[in-house]
Amino acid sequence: MYPFEGLFSLLVLSLVLETQALTPTHHLTTTDVARLQAVLSQPFTDLKSAYYSVVGLSKLGIFVADADETCRFINSNLDPSSVESLFYAAEASQALSGCEIPVTNDTRDLLLATVSEDSTASQIHQSVSALSALGLPLASQEVVSALKARISKEDNVLAIILALQTASRLSQQAELGEILEEIEDLAARLDDLGGVYLQFEEGLEATALFVSAAYSLSDHVDMEPPLKEDQVIQLVNSIFSKKSWDSLSEAFSVASAAASLSNNRFHVPVIVSAQGPAAVSHSHPFLQLQVTDVLCQPLSSASVLVESASAVASKSAILSQAPFTLRDGVFELNFMASQPASGYYQFSVAITGDSRFVANHVELKVKVSTRVAINNMDLSVVDKDQSIGPKTTRVEYPTKAKASFMADSHQNFAMTFQLVDETTGVELTPHQTFVRLHNQKTGQEVVFVAEPDSKNLYKFELDTAERKTEFDSISGTYALYLMVGDATLENPILWNVADVVLKFLDEEAPGTIQAKTLYVPKPEIQHLFREPEKKPPTVVSNAFTALVLSPFLLLLILWFKLGANISNFTLSPSTILFHIGHAAMLGLMYVYWTHLNMFQTLKYLAIIGSLTFLAGNRMLAQKAVKRSAHIVFSFNLKCGGGFFSSPGLNSIQIN
Amino acid sequence: MSNSVFSVISRFVEEYRSSTPNKLKMIDAYLLYILLTGVFQFLYCVLVGTFPFNSFLSGFISCVGSFILAVCLRIQINPQNKRDFLTVSPERAFADFLFAHTVLHLVVVNFVG
Numbered sequence: 001m002y003p004f005e006g007l008f009s010l011l012v013l014s015l016v017l018e019t020q021a022l023t024p025t026h027h028l029t030t031t032d033v034a035r036l037q038a039v040l041s042q043p044f045t046d047l048k049s050a051y052y053s054v055v056g057l058s059k060l061g062i063f064v065a066d067a068d069e070t071c072r073f074i075n076s077n078l079d080p081s082s083v084e085s086l087f088y089a090a091e092a093s094q095a096l097s098g099c100e101i102p103v104t105n106d107t108r109d110l111l112l113a114t115v116s117e118d119s120t121a122s123q124i125h126q127s128v129s130a131l132s133a134l135g136l137p138l139a140s141q142e143v144v145s146a147l148k149a150r151i152s153k154e155d156n157v158l159a160i161i162l163a164l165q166t167a168s169r170l171s172q173q174a175e176l177g178e179i180l181e182e183i184e185d186l187a188a189r190l191d192d193l194g195g196v197y198l199q200f201e202e203g204l205e206a207t208a209l210f211v212s213a214a215y216s217l218s219d220h221v222d223m224e225p226p227l228k229e230d231q232v233i234q235l236v237n238s239i240f241s242k243k244s245w246d247s248l249s250e251a252f253s254v255a256s257a258a259a260s261l262s263n264n265r266f267h268v269p270v271i272v273s274a275q276g277p278a279a280v281s282h283s284h285p286f287l288q289l290q291v292t293d294v295l296c297q298p299l300s301s302a303s304v305l306v307e308s309a310s311a312v313a314s315k316s317a318i319l320s321q322a323p324f325t326l327r328d329g330v331f332e333l334n335f336m337a338s339q340p341a342s343g344y345y346q347f348s349v350a351i352t353g354d355s356r357f358v359a360n361h362v363e364l365k366v367k368v369s370t371r372v373a374i375n376n377m378d379l380s381v382v383d384k385d386q387s388i389g390p391k392t393t394r395v396e397y398p399t400k401a402k403a404s405f406m407a408d409s410h411q412n413f414a415m416t417f418q419l420v421d422e423t424t425g426v427e428l429t430p431h432q433t434f435v436r437l438h439n440q441k442t443g444q445e446v447v448f449v450a451e452p453d454s455k456n457l458y459k460f461e462l463d464t465a466e467r468k469t470e471f472d473s474i475s476g477t478y479a480l481y482l483m484v485g486d487a488t489l490e491n492p493i494l495w496n497v498a499d500v501v502l503k504f505l506d507e508e509a510p511g512t513i514q515a516k517t518l519y520v521p522k523p524e525i526q527h528l529f530r531e532p533e534k535k536p537p538t539v540v541s542n543a544f545t546a547l548v549l550s551p552f553l554l555l556l557i558l559w560f561k562l563g564a565n566i567s568n569f570t571l572s573p574s575t576i577l578f579h580i581g582h583a584a585m586l587g588l589m590y591v592y593w594t595h596l597n598m599f600q601t602l603k604y605l606a607i608i609g610s611l612t613f614l615a616g617n618r619m620l621a622q623k624a625v626k627r628s629a630h631i632v633f634s635f636n637l638k639c640g641g642g643f644f645s646s647p648g649l650n651s652i653q654i655n
Numbered sequence: 656m657s658n659s660v661f662s663v664i665s666r667f668v669e670e671y672r673s674s675t676p677n678k679l680k681m682i683d684a685y686l687l688y689i690l691l692t693g694v695f696q697f698l699y700c701v702l703v704g705t706f707p708f709n710s711f712l713s714g715f716i717s718c719v720g721s722f723i724l725a726v727c728l729r730i731q732i733n734p735q736n737k738r739d740f741l742t743v744s745p746e747r748a749f750a751d752f753l754f755a756h757t758v759l760h761l762v763v764v765n766f767v768g
Contacts, residue, residue, distance in 0.1 A: 551692050
């Protein structure tokens with residue numbers, strides 16, 4: 001039972017997840033592409049940077065201005081004895097039109113000799129690329145076996161990427177199946193960061209080179225690479241999240257990846273972005289979308305369709321299957337023609353036209369703004385006991401009421417109005433509807449909120465007596481402002497409606513109002529230190545000290561009565577040393593109490609204690625010998641004389 | 656009733672006076688001294704207050720500890736208990752008594768503050 005439940009919930013979860021496909025969160029904008037071009041167009045200093053610049057720019061579709069100058073530079077910096085140099089020169093010259101590198105037999109032999117199991121994958125890649133760029137024949141099967149051997153020896157990511165890149169230069173008849181499988185193995189090595197990014201731990205350059213190598217090999221053998229759509233999008237996020245590049249090689253790798261992702265036979269990621277903010281209004285009724293590939297080139301073969309558009313608040317569908325029209329490279333839709341009410345709408349857009357498109361379902365949030373108009377603004381002063389009928393004055397926006405209104409503690413000031421959409425007349429409830437009363441003399445202002453009732457009619461009532469604390473009971477003329485604002489309103493309103501003269505009963509407040517300052521020094525806090533505990537009077541303490549010491553006297557008296565003496569005190573050195581040591585230990589205790597800490601005491605105690613121990617050991621041993629001798633003696637007496645002699649010793653030694 | 660109690664007490668005192676060796680009586684006097692000292696300290700605490708509580712605890716623990724160690728010494732020295740302490744000679748008992756007192760006083764002086 002439980003496994004089935006688990007399976008069922010897993011199925012439901014996977015269905016839910018599949019319906020929400022990933023869309024790229026990072027992509028290159030036109031400025032980023034321009035920056036990439038600028039980085040690659042920097043003047044080159046050596047052959048390697050010339051290779052990166054020329055070939056990188058050719059991948060972006062840009063050709064170097066001064067082809068002849070570049071060709072001369074390449075030829076003059078070429079070192080025919082180095083495979084690497086030949087590789088850079090050959091590749092760069094192939095990107096330039098009409099640039100020839102002189103090839104000798106030695107060059108060709110050198111390149112062919114590098115194709116073996118003993119060279120590194122990088123060397124094999126460089127020699128095969130050079131041979132192919134220079135138009136020289138090469139034995140594809142040999143290359144394949146050498147690559148396979150190198151892959152198993154050098155198991156790192158960069159070597160395998162170079163092997164993939166090399167394989168895309170070989171003849172299609174060669175057995176590239178095993179090398180093709182490496183794409184899947186490498187894809188498994190990618191790190192998934194938060195479900196958004198997919199990259200190698202070796203970094204951005206490795207990830208970008210992997211993408212370009214995988215797609216060039218897949219295109220070469222015409223087999224779809226084993227990368228799922230979500231993985232492709234995650235790779236796009238990783239590669240294009242960095243908008244400024246540390247080195248020329250990094251910029252080159254990003255350019256290669258961008259070129260391969262925008263132009264390969266299998267997967268073309270689609271980037272959809274709104275032109276400007278995704279908002280429409282009566283003045284701007286068209287929703288404009290830019291649909292491009294990763295290199296910001298517009299996809300003219302695409303057709304863009306709104307699958308569904310529904311209001312976020314009410315979830316009611318407004319549009320279904322509405323097409324966008326292409327105009328000047330931008331796709332636009334007249335959303336206001338469907339007469340949507342103001343608010344936010346969730347759009348689900350599909351881009352079709354090419355089976356290679358990846359991430360071609362996009363969710364967009366579109367805002368519809370409108371202008372607000374205030375209707376039926378009625379101001380009145382109502383008596384609390386309602387004996388006198390209210391006098392209502394209507395004010396038209398944006399004029400101000402001619403007469404000012406008087407309200408004292410017996411009266412309430414009331415205001416009602418309606419907020420409607422200017423074009424459709426539909427009632428609106430914006431987020432911010434505030435009534436602000438500003439005292440021009442003192443600069444004081446009080447803000448209240450006007451709330452709508454069930455019929456969307458806004459009401460504001462000011463009870464002078466109830467609200468006197470907000471006003472600090474200061475009477476005077478207050479200018480009344482109405483503030484209306486909302487994210488979907490194009491015309492926020494600040495309207496000085498009228499002047500209100502308020503009279504408060506008790507004027508306790510001070511004449512001038514100090515602005516509530518937050519940044520003045522606060523009153524000083526006096527710290528109350530812990531009071532020392534109350535001690536008892538000294539007399540009591542002294543009395544009890546005497547009382548506690550008194551039993552010692554009792555002890556001495558009792559001992560004297562019992563007949564304690566030191567008659568058995570032997571003056572042997574161990575005894576003296578023991579007593580001195582013991583006295584020293586007691587003295588150390590006193591010194592510990594007054595001066596020392598535990599560590600020092602332990603140090604001294606170790607010294608004195610060991611001495612005392614040795615002396616005491618000796619002394620007690622001697623005593624033990626004496627005692628056993630006495631027992632033997634008294635035993636002999638007993639056996640001999642039959643006298644009952646007192647066991648043990650008569651004399652006690654005070655130790 | 657009180658008669659029997661009184662007679663038991665007087666009998667006990669008589670036995671004590673006659674049959675207890677002098678050494679043990681010395682130790683008993685010492686025990687009484689320690690007891691009284693502890694009692695007076697406790698009396699002070701109850702009557703006047705626990706103000707330096709750590710000092711009270713230290714002094715009281717000292718009395719209790721000394722009492723216990725002296726009782727141990729008395730038990731080990733008592734010749735009637737010789738069979739229970741075959742490996743412990745009276746000298747050894749006394750040495751243990753001194754060592755334990757050193758440790759006790761170290762702790763007490765540390766705590767008295």
